[in-house]
Amino acid sequence: MAQRMAIAERWVDEEFQPSTLSREEQLEEMRWFIEAARPYRGMEINTVAESITTHAFESEVMARAFSEITGINVEHSIIQEGDVVERLQTEMQSRSPIYDAYITDADLIGTHFRYDVVLPIEDYMNGEGADITLPTLDLDDFIGLDSARDPSGKLYQLPDQQFANLYWFRYDWFQREDLQDQFRDIYGYELGVPVNWSAYEDIAEFFTEHVGQIDGQRVFGHMDYGRRDPSLGWRFTDAWLSMAGAGDKGLPNGVPVDEWGIRIDDEGHPVGSSVARGGATNSPAAVYSLSKFIEWLGKYAPPAASGMTFSEAGPVPAQGNIAQQIFWYTAFTADMVGEGLAVTDDQGNPLWRMAPSPHGAYWEDGMKVGYQDVGAWTLMKHTEADRRAAAWLFAQFTVAKSTSLKKTHVGLTPIRESDIRHESFTERQAELGGLVEFYRSPARALWTDTGINVPDYPRMAQLWWANVSDAISGERTPQQAMDQLAEEQDRVMERLERANVQANFGPRLNGEEDPEYWLSQPGSPKAKLDNEKPQGITVSYDELIQSWQ
Template identity: 75%
Template sequence: MATAEKWVDQEFQPSTLSKEEQMKEMEWFIKAAEPFRGMEINVVSETITTHAYESETLAKAFTEITGITINHDLIQEGDVIEKLQTQMQSGRNVYDAYVNDSDLIGTHFRYGQVVPLSDWMTGAGKDVTLPTLDVDDFMGKSFTTAPDGKLYQLPDQQFANLYWFRYDWFQREDLQNQFKEIYGYDLGVPVNWSAYQDIAEFFSEHVKEIDGQRVYGHMDYGKKDPSLGWRFTDAWLSMAGAGDKGIPNGLPVDEWGIRVNDCHPVGSNVTRGGATNGPAAVYALSKYIDWLDKYAPPEASGMTFSEAGPVPAQGNIAQQIFWYTAFTADMAKEGTPVVDEDGNPKWRMAPSPHGPYWEEGMKLGYQDAGSWTLLKSTPEERRKAAWLYAQFTVAKTVSLKKTHVGLTPIRDSDIRHESFTERAPKLGGLVEFYRSPARVQWTPTGTNVPDYPKLAQLWWQNVAEAVTGEKTPQEAMDGLAEQQDRVLMRLERAGVQPTCGPKLNEEMSREHWLNQPGAPKPKLDNEKPQGMTVKYDDLIASWEEGQE
């Protein structure tokens, strides 16, 4: 208890708990860990700031407090999935627990190799489940709940894909007047893709220079690389409006264009009732290529995700439609061109604009939720010890401090804490977004995707062919839809997913499906309606009043 008190006093502040409540949690961990003292447990996660804090600080704290030695490995996201697949296919215990994106929820509940946490916490793992875990406090619990109503993963960190823009430039009266003169409406946060395109054109082709520096109205990346896949699987089609209504994911057609009947995937191709190669998806890909070519810096098309990420902080980008809040800490560093002399950001983040196929009630973008995942192939004693550490990293004693370090909030109570009210002005809208009712419209890949590792790799290869001009956007999306359906067909024939496995629809004409209600949606006569913007300060005020 003396060791725990030292950590609580020196490291785990602030907290939403009183010190007395923190010490009660620590006492519970010490007692629950007694049967496992002396064990050495191995867990793994991808390399981001939040997980570095866990690996370097929380693992050490847990080891000292409980006597269970934790080795928390940090590796690339693709390698995490590879290790997970190896364990699932071989049954050999590679790691005792994984922080694995909730994008794999559809994979996990279908293959039956992941421990459903709802059953675990009330059954075999009851004696090692923290009484004050408070699952309802986790903002991302709907992302990790399967169609059977069970929780399969526990969120550990999450970040959204939002719109980023130079608030200081948008506030300039000369630029506001020039924009209104050219486009006939106010320069502001774009509500739709038409306005985003107008603003991109405005800065790239009309403004061109600010303070002697060449500026661009858009930033993106386009290199043929696996990270190009994330650019699309992370809900680009849903932002255009390709799927159906439904939160957290469209039903029956989701943001990848996969249709389900009950819980069974029945196809991606429009000919099977999917929307992966429908008009809205082709529009989405076309706009991505068009904007990259016309409005982004020339070098952007040869960049990967990690190379493009730091570019807006260099100070010559006006806006970015596809920007992860995981970059917040880097964008808020004092001394960079996008932070003023008082340490306040010159930029803000806001909701992503939507394409012309989007309708009210649809998801509006992507949210990553790295989540603790337990496999049945891990021996029960090791699983229990690993579950203790997993809960320690998200317990209320430590979660608020962890959120301040990594800026990837998981608990509603943490983001509403007064310490974040104080810090909010330095974070460019992150706090306001996560406190707003709008946050529910940003969600990870949903349960329609039956095998995320197999299907996700198809995206970057097909999209790249359209980026290079080898194929038209329609041809590229046709290829993707056909390849996805072939994977679904193989899964169906192999019968490896006894629960909610694929059952492909017979093919019918495109016209048949495009004439049905919902997705896939027929091509619009006008894919560039009137641009619409909103003042950022009015948007924040509406959130504070509880409006979406």
């Protein structure tokens, strides 16, 4: 014990600072981990997560610290998100272990509670894992638990990281009086944070076509990506249609029609994706959203953007020639701060800011504002008990109060209220471009992940990118692409219903009706608007931030 505590002290002092705990409290948690790990010492376990900065820190630093402190050797693999989902799907189907624990998006909650494969964290903590659950874990301190609960409120996964999709823009350019005057002369209203897609489109056109160059550099009013790749599907499932207004009102997801366009009945059974079955995946609002995506990508983004993937496009705004991005993941914040970047000043403070993403013509008050990714620890029922226990100890180590604040500073994906409220983040507030204000604001609850309507996330998510790609390439019109996607989603749900493989809340598809029947009903799916480009509306960023506070 004394030797391991000496190792723990070194890690606490040299790596895991700052912390919301005192040094003595940190060491007390380390002492608990050492004792709890005693029966599993010498084991080698394998866990997996997607490739973002937070998980890289877990793999390169935290896994080594945990191994040295506890004697449990961890290989925390970092792979692409699509590969994580694919391997999880393979393991769920075969019931044969690939990893001892996964960090997967809470987007899969609709899958997890319908299949008898994932072991709910709540059941584990109250049962088999009670003796190895950290007394100071403090679930009440986590900010994303609701994303990982089933309809009854049971917790299935433990959040490990969290980030939102927000609007990103060059604050310094928007503040220039000459550009403000020029924009006002052309469009008749103020240059500011766009509230609706009309204003976003006007600003995109303004910087691309009217401004053109700033300081001798070609600039563009929009950035996105369009390569035929699984990551293109995330752009839509996370959650482009909701921003357009395709779903229903309701939080955390539209009721009864969610942001994938899937309708559920009063008992929680998915009943259809196509408009003919009461869904909205191929509704006018969904077609409008895809049409705008394609239009903006072609007109206002750099020519190379259409050939990029998510990971390739993510760093582009930091190169300094993008005026705004409608849908920017806050997980990229860590790569956008520091000295020597084209988007920071001489002190390393950002020339950019983040704000709520604008909404489309079909959006209404009471709908979700945007998507929030909640990557969460996931345990499987068929994993050997000892391996599951050792993996659970490592999972807790990555989110414990002794370590989580440092991890949050590295990856900027907060999971604890106490971390984001800590004075060290108050000190960093100016350099993080609105991130701290956002996560300290109650407004963060309006950004949610994929909800319970999606009965089989791994199977259904992979349908999106191929169909969206067909529309981008011109092989299909946006209407044809969304028709095909809706039909394929209904086909997956039909197979699930026929096989009766989901014990709870499985699909019960509606019969097909004339689409006009559903389009004439209140709520989603919504009939086509006569005017899909209303007057642009903007707000002052500084006033917006004050409202968050």
